Amino acid sequence: MPSDDQTNPAAVLSSSENGEEVENNALGPLDPTQLKIIFIGVVAALAGLMSGLDIGVVAGALEFFGKRYQASTFELEWVVSAMMAGAAVGAVCAGWMSHHLGRKKSLFIGAAIFVIGTLGCALCWSVSSMIAFRVIMGLAVGLSAFTAPLYLSEIASADSRGAMVSTYQLMVTVGIFIAFLSDTFFAYTGNWRAMFGVAAIPAVLFLIGIIFLPYSPRWLIMQGRHKEARGILLDLRDDPLEAAKEIHAIKEQLETKQEGWKLFKQNSNFRRSVALGIMLQAMQQLAGINIVMYYAPKILSTAHFDTQSQMWCTAMIGMINMLATFVAVGLVDRWGRRPILFTGFTVMAVGMACLALLLHSGMKSEESQLAAVFMLMIFCAGFAMSAGPLMWVLCAEIQPLAGRDFGIALSTLTNWLTNLLVGVSFLSLMKGLGTDGTFWLFAALNAGFIVLTYLFVPETKGATLDRIEKNLMNGTRLRDIGR
Ligand code: BGC
Numbered sequence: 001m002p003s004d005d006q007t008n009p010a011a012v013l014s015s016s017e018n019g020e021e022v023e024n025n026a027l028g029p030l031d032p033t034q035l036k037i038i039f040i041g042v043v044a045a046l047a048g049l050m051s052g053l054d055i056g057v058v059a060g061a062l063e064f065f066g067k068r069y070q071a072s073t074f075e076l077e078w079v080v081s082a083m084m085a086g087a088a089v090g091a092v093c094a095g096w097m098s099h100h101l102g103r104k105k106s107l108f109i110g111a112a113i114f115v116i117g118t119l120g121c122a123l124c125w126s127v128s129s130m131i132a133f134r135v136i137m138g139l140a141v142g143l144s145a146f147t148a149p150l151y152l153s154e155i156a157s158a159d160s161r162g163a164m165v166s167t168y169q170l171m172v173t174v175g176i177f178i179a180f181l182s183d184t185f186f187a188y189t190g191n192w193r194a195m196f197g198v199a200a201i202p203a204v205l206f207l208i209g210i211i212f213l214p215y216s217p218r219w220l221i222m223q224g225r226h227k228e229a230r231g232i233l234l235d236l237r238d239d240p241l242e243a244a245k246e247i248h249a250i251k252e253q254l255e256t257k258q259e260g261w262k263l264f265k266q267n268s269n270f271r272r273s274v275a276l277g278i279m280l281q282a283m284q285q286l287a288g289i290n291i292v293m294y295y296a297p298k299i300l301s302t303a304h305f306d307t308q309s310q311m312w313c314t315a316m317i318g319m320i321n322m323l324a325t326f327v328a329v330g331l332v333d334r335w336g337r338r339p340i341l342f343t344g345f346t347v348m349a350v351g352m353a354c355l356a357l358l359l360h361s362g363m364k365s366e367e368s369q370l371a372a373v374f375m376l377m378i379f380c381a382g383f384a385m386s387a388g389p390l391m392w393v394l395c396a397e398i399q400p401l402a403g404r405d406f407g408i409a410l411s412t413l414t415n416w417l418t419n420l421l422v423g424v425s426f427l428s429l430m431k432g433l434g435t436d437g438t439f440w441l442f443a444a445l446n447a448g449f450i451v452l453t454y455l456f457v458p459e460t461k462g463a464t465l466d467r468i469e470k471n472l473m474n475g476t477r478l479r480d481i482g483r
Pocket of ligand 1: 172173284289293321384389415419
């Protein structure tokens with residue numbers, strides 16, 4: 001389990017530590033300090049890009065790989081899902097590693113594993129070797145998905161923190177989109193090895209870039225290396241007063257000891273927020289986004305698309321996913337969490353139900369094929385503007401300070417495990433329930449999530465983390481803890 005030092009990377013998407021909104025005023029001419037920060041942001045955000053590439057690449061590569069090795073449905077499901085199993089393990093190790101080895105070394109190890117994993121998948125010699133390298137790739141994804149946002153939130157100044165961390169989330173969707181595009185390009189020759197191998201280029205750049213990154217000042221302070229921390233903060237902030245204030249704030253925060261497991265055993269109110277975090281991440285995954293991310297070409301093939309059209313449509317779906325995430329980042333603090341989730345789950349339920357109806361009709365005309373792609377896009381847009389980024393934000397907001405690391409660790413683990421469940425069962429579901437039956441199932445799940453949102457999800461927009469904690473701990477019902 002992650003250790004006692006983690007800040008709350010997703011929460012800083014929308015809030016500063018004390019829950020006040022922070023404005024991003026990064027416009028205007030750039031000075032050398034800002035350039036340094038941008039360099040750091042770009043390097044660390046490459047971790048997001050790498051994760052996105054690894055999530056997206058399998059969609060296009062699966063069919064060609066399957067044909068080459070005559071893989072069964074079961075084997076293909078594991079080629080897809082081995083990555084999530086690796087990511088779950090990586091996420092569990094990440095807390096320990098980023099505490100004991102530090103953020104920079106953890107990122108470096110993550111980048112090295114990315115290089116090994118991508119090259120291994122490109123050069124694999126059998127189904128089982130591919131599955132093994134996908135697990136390795138997943139380790140890197142789980143490790144980086146935890147460490148990079150954490151590092152970014154610790155390096156950024158208060159007024160650029162939201163932007164830095166949301167850049168990471170956006171880079172994941174950019175990575176998925178680029179993977180879909182490169183899959184499309186290599187699909188003309190069926191070169192699945194190149195689809196995997198090409199990701200080694202950003203992986204190597206990432207690895208080299210990390211060498212030039214400074215240590216996280218917060219981690220240095222945790223290690224008692226105050227002088228070094230001060231030096232780095234002076235370099236990054238260019239303002240001794242600002243640097244001194246930040247060091248003081250970090251020391252104060254570190255005084256709250258993390259005692260998640262103890263609190264979990266003793267306090268039923270904390271158990272409620274842990275359960276809520278687990279429910280939120282399970283809802284995110286069971287909404288079905290990753291059946292589209294991993295299997296879009298497969299779904300489109302059941303709608304009688306030829307290989308090239310499958311790939312181009314998948315690339316367009318990736319683009320919508322990316323663009324809608326941009327929209328979400330702007331909406332989160334204006335609309336509030338509940339209205340966005342109601343809208344998102346309704347859009348997803350309708351998208352899945354329409355798709356099921358279309359598939360049931362046999363997809364004989366070109367119009368119905370176009371309508372199917374459109375529905376997949378609507379579904380992805382619904383996810384990317386709501387449950388995609390929002391569940392990460394909410395999960396970080398609802399946990400009390402003393403149990404935050406424990407609560408976030410469990411909800412993150414749930415995310416990877418339910419992701420695994422969906423990935424590993426989708427093709428079998430399609431065989432068992434039929435394609436339209438499978439989409440009806442996801443439509444029903446999304447409809448159910450509207451009800452769960454109504455019953456349990458709090459509106460945390462504008463609420464300080466302190467207020468949320470007080471309400472939770474005095475037994476206020478979950479959906480009211482943001483009031
Ligand atoms: C989810 C991932 C998903 C991605 C798609 C994230 O919020 O956790 O499982 O692949 O969004 O953009």
